[in-house]
Amino acid sequence: MRQLTLAVDRSDTALLTLDDTLGVTYVNAGFTRLFGYTLAQMQGKRPSQVLAGPHTDPDTLRGLSEQAAGWQQSRADLLLYRHDGQPLWTSVITNPVSDVPGAPSESVSVITDITHAKMHEVLHTHVLDAIVREQPLTDVMAMICVELERVAPALRASVLSVDHDSRLHTLAAPSLPPEYAQEIDGLRIGAGVGVCGTAAWRGRPVSVSNIRTDPLFKDFPYFAERYGLQAAWSSPIKSSGGRVLGTFAIYYGEAREPDPWHIKLADICLHLCALALEREHTRARVHQLAFYDALTSLPNRMMFNARAEQLLVNAESQHTPIAVLFLDVDRFKRVNETQGHAAGDGLLRDIAQRLGENLGLGDLVGRQAGDEFVLALPNCGAEQAGGIAERLLGAIAAPSVVGHMTLHPSASIGVAIFPEDGRDINTLLRHADLAMHRAKIEGGGSFRFFSADMNRLAQERVALETALREALRRDQLQLHYQPQVLSHPPHPLYGVEVLLRWEHPQLGPISPARFVPLAEESGLIGDLCRWVLRNALRQLADWRARGVAIPRMAVNLSASNFEDPQLLDELLRLLQHHGLSPSDVTLEMTESVMLSPQPRVLDNIAAMQAAGLALSLDDFGTGYSSLSHLHRLPINELKLDMSFVRDLEHSMSARALTNSVLRIGESLRKHVVAEGVETERQRRLLAGLGCEVLQGFLFSKPLPAAELERWLAEREGE
Structure with a gap:
């Protein structure tokens, strides 16, 4: 009960x-914090008696009361008021509670402050949608005022524009009489003009807290009497360049200072009004955003493809080649x-500039996505494209000073030629992308031309990825x-x-060296890892239940698996489910894990070791091993790579290492x-x-579970 009370009272929900x-x-205490009323002040009273205010919707309130009186669940959004008079938009949910089934005796209400959500929903979603749909300016401004007044019913709002002659014009004042607009229109801005x-x-x-007495309204004494306006707050609406485009104002029916919450609402409206007033300019900006990359100002994918298709049409009619380059x-x-x-953004801007400086007037360059750029070079054959690619690689390789850092970039480029490698831009880009990946696989900093073999391999890779997904599913x-x-x-x-194995029904056995990297690239590695852990631990639990003596089990994880923050919890749940101990499992990692710049990788490894899981460093000695890296990781075991073992018999160097x-x-x-022990010597x-500890074909090849049991039985019988 103490814990329950603490949880209830510390909740921000009333x-x-x-x-x-x-x-x-x-x-609860959350109710007191939200509304400012204590239990003593609320005891025995209906919530509506205390929390309802001048702008609380009576129909919604009546509906909630009728449902509660009939012991029905009820839910509604309702404007309520704090002890200090501050309005709050809330979500109210009431549920009947019964000690005896079918005989409710009391109700529980949960009240949540949704003011911020209302602000976002009303003043952003609706209005921005209207701006995007290019509704008339006066309609958008009226919507802003109406929606503001719906969220904050105590207010009346107006939007005025300022023309080039510094005169005011009413764009929207839906809650004010038509005469208001007539009084405002044509007034020149200045000190003392309201x-x-x-x-x-x-x-x-x-801000004016009393229109009747404030000198700003000395020339407009009728505002208070004629329109019922007693206090006001107004702010200029400015363009992105700082020019005053108009004003947004909120008015009160009583003399008072503006409410901070209302000012916050008005600030949101100001932004929306600025967007609407700059519509013509915004339309140009929307075009820029829709067709050009914001970081580099290069054509984006859509614009590049449209222009490139036009280049292909021209090349088709003139029987000239076009080179398409894909740069990463x-x-x-x-x-x-x-x-x-x-730093990354600065580097991309530098590269975009260098690409533009090294291309001709008729050449087209765009940013595809991320760190990928694409180029279309009219009247450019393979030989000329190779020279241009070399020139671009040299330009990109120049040092790039970003802030206080000097970067030394390089790039990989793939080249496809129209019409030999494709007759439309999507095909050409796909083929150039394949060639780029070949350049990257071969070390980067170079370019490669597309070949039919690459296309075949890419298609095989897609088919293999689909088959792997199906194999996991089935x-x-x-x-x-x-x-x-x-x-x-x-x-x-x-x-x-x-050890994971895959026997494809049509393709036969597929090596893990082929499908595990594919799982990494396609995002399947997490599912693959969970499949292995789930089935391996189930098998270990089965062996333990049947008395098959398997002291421990080592499972390989990829580097990306160690980035998964959920992996440890899932592994511990599996161990608990099968009645196994963390000490029954050793997790094997490659040396690339040690080089990960992600802090969460080392955090996950430390958490695994703290949970009692043993950690093994696979293929030790073949990659980036160093004592400093070993010092960073809580490793329990090193696995000597089989390349050392293979040369032991005839190489002094291998024995020394x-x-x-x-x-x-x-x-x-x-x-x-x-690993890899194959001979008695x-x-x-x-x-x-x-x-x-030794592992290799001298003792046994990898075996299915049933064959491993027979192997164990034969050893025991010897």
Whole structure:
């Protein structure tokens, strides 16, 4: 009860209970914070008696009361008032509560402040939609006033424009008499011309708490009597360049200072009014935004494609070639991650400028997306396109000074030629993109021409990705298990490594070296990882239940898996579901994990280790291994790559390097597992060097679960 009370009272939502007469019996602290009333002030009273105000909708209030009196659930948006008179838009939900089924005895009401949501819904969604649909200016301005008054019924609003002769004209004043517009129209702005004329003249907001006595209205004494206006606040509507375009004003029916909430609403309206008043300019800006890239001012994908298609039509009629280039900045993601997005944006602007400086007048360049640029070069064949690509690569490679940093960019370019490589721009871009990816795979900083083989490989990749999705959906993948044994006879079982296999019905066995990178690129790696963990842990639990002695299980994870903040929680839930311990599982990572710039990767690894999961560094010694990297990661185990083991028998260097790895593991108190052990001599050499755990075909190839059980049974029978 104490915890429940704390939770209820610390909530920002107002909670109250009502008896069978709809009188208040309880309010939480959130109610007091929201409305300013204590339980003592509310006890026994109906909420509407206290919270309703001059602009609370009586029909909505009546409907809520009737539903509550009939013990029905009710829900409505309602304008209510705080103790200090501040209006709040709220969502009110009331539910009957019954100790005995079918016999409710009290109700619980939940009241949530939705003022901000109302502001967004009404003053942004509706009005912006009207502006986008290009409704007439006066209609948009009237909508702004009407919607503001609907959110804040105590107000009356007006929008005036200021012409080039500095005269005021009424655009909208829906709640004021027509005579108001007649009085305003033609007035020249200046000091003492009411709140609107003065605000436009001063260029800043003006507030009048009493129109009857304020000197700004000395020439307009009839405003108070004729229109019932007692107080006002007005602000100039300015263009993006700072020019005063008009004024927005709110009026009160009583003498008072403007409410801060109303000022906030008016500020939103000011922005919307500025957008509407600059409509002609905005239309030009919309065209710019629709067809040009905001960062580089280059044509965007839509504009580039439209212009390029026209170039292709001309080239078709003139029988001339066109070269289409697809350019991607190398390692751009690393720039954003290490230097920040401002540096990345600056680099893209520099590259866009360099591209423009190195192209002819008839050439077309656009920004496709992100760090991708596309070019269409009329009357340009393959040989000329190669020279231009070389020139562009050289221009891009020049140092780029961004802020206080000097970057050394490079790019990969793919080239497709019209009409040989395609007769429409989408095909040409797709083929140039394929060629660009080939250049990137081969190291970047170069260009490649499209070939039919690339297209075939790309189509095969799409088909393989589709097949992999289907295999995941239909549970068509398999797990094999390769034993890991201690190095000295009789080689007790240390554990098993889980290895993923895929036997396609038509294509046959597909190597993980092929489909795992595909899963990474296509975003399937998370689903693939979860499939492996789910099925591997189910199998381990089954073995334990049947007394099959499997001490531990090692599972490979990709670098991106370690970026998943949900992975650890899901893994722990699976372990708990199957009655397994975290110590039963070792997670294997590649050395690329150590190079990840993402802070959450190291955080996830630390959390995994803290949860009791062992961590193993796979293929140790082949990549970027260093003691400084090992120091960063809480690794429990190193896996000596099979390339060292393969050369042990005939290479002193391999033995020396293997010995070094083993001594590193020994000094850091980490287990070392040698992979790829295939001969008895390799086993003896590794055992002699002090390697604890061995894995390889000498002992067993990876086996399906049933065959692994037979392998274990045969060992026990020896």
